[in-house]
Amino acid sequence: MSRPKILLTNDDGINSGGLWAAYDALSLIADVTVVAPATQQSAVGRSISIFEPIRMNEVAMHQTRAYSVEGRPTDALLLGLYGLGLRPDLVVSGINLGENISFESITTSGTVGAAMEAVNQGVPAIAYSLQMNDQGNKFADPRTHKMDFTQSKEVVTKFTRHFLKNGMPAESKLININIPAKRIEGYAVTVLGERLFETSVEQRIDPRGKPYYWINGTPIYIPEEHSDVTAIRKNYVSITPLSMDNTAYKACSELKKMIADIN
Known part of the structure; x- marks a missing residue:
């Protein structure tokens, strides 16, 4: 009996410890092909490189063949599907270094963006992210991280095996x-x-007297029952089904009334 096939990608880059922790966990239950960005691509969302060519290089890492893509997570996903002709049963994106929770994060996350594009291309997907107490580690050289992925790998193996065996929810x-x-x-x-x-924007002055800017954000917590943010704060694994449909259905009837008199 053949094993399931998984395309594994991320947004932290091909050198990320989180990516290879996911590879170790997934290899126990499936045949895994790694197709990931060559460099850090956090917060690029679901953007696609349509105005420039994309290079993909075959590399040997962690005793396996992988593919390093000089582009965004969604580029890596598309090159895996159509450049390499992969036909995976599932796409896994992660393990991202840093949680991807709330409306705010999932619309900017490259990790979730790649998973969204997989679903758009007809392949079910799971995005895995790991909370980081020191957010500064996310932007350090990923080869220098000293993180323990033991707990995360157990989660990845357990939940991926479950969804491969039982399928995804009907509505997600x-x-x-x-x-x-x-x-x-x-x-x-x-x-x-x-x-x-x-959100805040901080202005600084460079050595030549010219201004430059850092987009920053001060963490806040809005207590909401059943939210992913609350679950993580309570040290629960948060499992959120997402939809590709962004329609605000509850606003449709009101909007019809609002535009009824427009000629």
Whole structure:
């Protein structure tokens, strides 16, 4: 009996410890092909490189053949599907270094963006992210991280095996899973929380006297029952089914009334 086939990607880049922790976990249950960005691509969302060519290089890493893509996570996903002709049963994106929770994060996350594009191309997907207590580590050289992925790998193996065996929920082909940094207290099916940060822009002056800017954010917490943000704060694994349909259905009837008099 043949094993399931998984295309594995991420947004932290092909050198990320989280990517290769996911590879180790998934290799126990499936044949895994790694197709990932060559460099850090966090917060690029679902953007696609349509104005420039994309290079893909075959590399040997962690005793396996992988593919390094000089582009975004979605580029890597598309090159895997159509450049390499892969026909995976499932796409896995992650393990991302840093949680991807709330409306705010999933619309900017390259990890979730790649998973969304997989679903758009007809392949079910799971995005895995790991909470980080020190956010500065996310932007350090990924080869220098000293993180323990033992707990995360167990989650990846357990949930991926389950969805490969039982399929995805009827109304969602994309599952967003976030893993707490501390000891797991349980599992919770969640909805997206409202926000994670109070956004700010900091102006600084370079050595030549010219201004430059840092977009930053101060963490905030909006207590919402059943949200992914609340689950992570309680050290629960957050499991959120996502939909590709962004329609605000509850606004449709009101909008019809609002535009009724427009000629």
